[in-house]
Amino acid sequence: MKKQILNLGKFLNKKDQKLxxxxxxxxxxxxxxxxxxxxxxxxxxxxxxxxxDGATPFCPVFDDGIRN
Structure with a gap:
């Protein structure tokens, strides 16, 4: 049973982990x-x-939405 639980899912590489x-x-x-x-x-x-297009993205987590 423990082996079945540990084998669920797949290995995530660094790129997948960031998603x-x-x-x-x-x-x-x-x-x-x-x-x-x-x-x-x-x-x-x-x-x-x-x-x-080279513009700064709107980032709602920042107070004003602009990176400084």
Whole structure:
């Protein structure tokens, strides 16, 4: 029985471990298209990275949503 319980699931590499809630080095930020109404989400990136267009992502965990 113990062996069956220990063999549940699969081994997670470092990349997979970071995808688990709470495993990010930085919180997730959101990238929105500029000039579109309503705003359109174009990407989700870590708050220490930039959006694909080079803009700073909106990071709701920070008070003002802007990385400084």
């Amino acid at each position: 688990i809630n709470g495993g990010f080095d930085y919180p997730v930020g959101f990238c929105y298209a500029v000039g579109v109404n309503p705003p359109q989400l174009i990407a989700k990136v870590l708050c220490n990275e930039l959006c694909p």
